[in-house]
Amino acid sequence: MNLKRTFGAVLTVLGIVGLIYTAVSFVQHSADVRTAIVIGVLGVIFFFTGISLVRTTKDEA
Known part of the structure; x- marks a missing residue:
């Protein structure tokens, strides 16, 4: 998993909280x-x- 996607998920959760x-x-x-x-x-x-960040970051294998 990409670091940007992980950071995007963390920011999203903090925003929801x-x-x-x-x-x-x-x-x-x-x-x-x-x-x-x-x-x-x-x-x-x-x-x-x-x-x-989650939407614009591409998955790279």
């Missing part, structure tokens, strides 16, 4: 709004960067 944390904190009103927005934006960036 960030988005889930943001959604839960907004629903429960448990976190500071500024912190939740920052984590949400970073989650979106990580998610789309990871998806892009």
Whole structure:
């Protein structure tokens, strides 16, 4: 497996975790709004960067 694809998968998982944390904190009103927005934006960036790396990297045997 290519290193870029592995890194893309890790970034995708981190993005999903960030988005889930943001959604839960907004629903429960448990976190500071500024912190939740920052984590949400970073989650979106990580998610789309990871998806892009996985999609554009070719498999080489």
